[in-house]
Amino acid sequence: MSSSTASKNWTARLRKSTLESMEPEDLLPDTQPAYVASWIYVFGVLTIAALVMLIATGLVLTLEGPAWWHVSSVGHFWNSMHLWSVELFFVFMVVHLWGKFWMAAWRGKRTATWVTGVIAFMTSIVTALTGYLIQTNFDSQWIATEAKDGFNAMGIGAFFNTLNTGQAILLHVALLPLVVGVIVVWHILLVRRKGVVPPIDNDATIEGGAF
């Protein structure tokens, strides 16, 4: 296949931008650059670990339906696990975000990595909100009636009705975890492909002012 033909071939382009853009050692490394030696690096993997816990505990909660945790101590425990995983997830994610900011981690053509991280953060917030809406208790009732005004004011409430528990359940359990998952995987692949950004004063391009 000629190069011009290959450049128009969707399959070839996908292969080139994915499989051929990364060595197996990039995806599953057994070495790291020597400068990757700080506790701040732990918060990225802790965020992913908290997301794994969120999915796992969320799957347990799906087994008996949204009202299970109100009537079962076992269900209440798994709801608590889900709630505390959310709290940990956001704490880890925010520390990770600030750490990456002070590293200027967007250097070396890593802007897309930064932007996918911000998108993951924002979609996680929407996912968390829908989680609070489907608690089917007083808290969820109050949050639904308060949050509706913000969404309505922007014209979003006509399509995402916080008072519609059925809609919130489907968004929280199906669509939004899928969106967050895809963005997080994309973010991780970008990190693995570009590598961990080197220390700032080792950056040869600083002196020229380019990033």
Add this chain to the structure above:
Amino acid sequence: MVMKVDPSKKWSGPVRSYDIIKEGVIAVVVVALLAAGLSLFFSSPDEKAVTLKSWANTNAPDFVQTATGELAGTTTSAGYGAPYNHAAKGPTLGPLKLQDWAGVRIPVDPATSFVTEPLAIFNDPAANDAVAAWNAASADQQGKWANAYAEALGKATDAVSVSDTANAFGPVPDMVSALLVMAKTGALDGALTTSDTPLPTNFTKPLLFLADSEGYFGELAAAQHLGGDQWGVMNETGSWPGQSWLWLFSLWYQVEPFKSSGNADTLVMTLMGFLTLCLALFPVFPFIRKLPYKIPIHRLIWKKWYARKL
């Protein structure tokens, strides 16, 4: 020797041993233990949901006052606008009428949806006659009846009904009293949740009605420190930590000019959208992207690496 590298190029300097799978497994185990420990020690809050039935049985005067307000068109829902009705244009952002432009996609006419339609399926001849009289009257007459009754209820302390000595209330007292009976039995909850589909998954109507209450729903929320002036939805019921991801949204509602603005929702949501866009664009903002160089926190992060070079 200072080693200069291009950060966009693959690292070819010294490396250290690393096991990404082992790190991931350890992280999951650590987070699982942390979450389990926190769950066992602190559990999670679960304040029971309220209903129109619990409202009517706990604070009947407030229920009656609110139901009369729905007929008079003086409640929040009755004057809301899109996406529920055409009663108002809603908040705007300069020339942008975002709420209004989205249209009435979730139709709710409180007088009809919360009062007359439920009463129409309630097996009470007096209530049915009252609804028939209400429906036969002009909008102007309906407003006069409902407003007169709302005013009379407002003057009577904790009253669930007021005698119509001046013949000024029309069928309103009968309608509202019947609705109270219906609510106390729980029939109104069923009527509002099944008015569109027989199996309820959508609680828009009962929640809008509840949210119109001034003496029940709002007071319960205030007791749980959930009020708008108490950092609102960021808080959790009971003594559990609030929702950390909502503090920035709630913050703006506590400070001027948002605090006293009638357009606070639009302003806060717009500001948060703008701030989010700024966060995403940090890498291209000239001043922001230089901050990590000017404030050398990276010296702490890469302390070992910098020490190694020396």
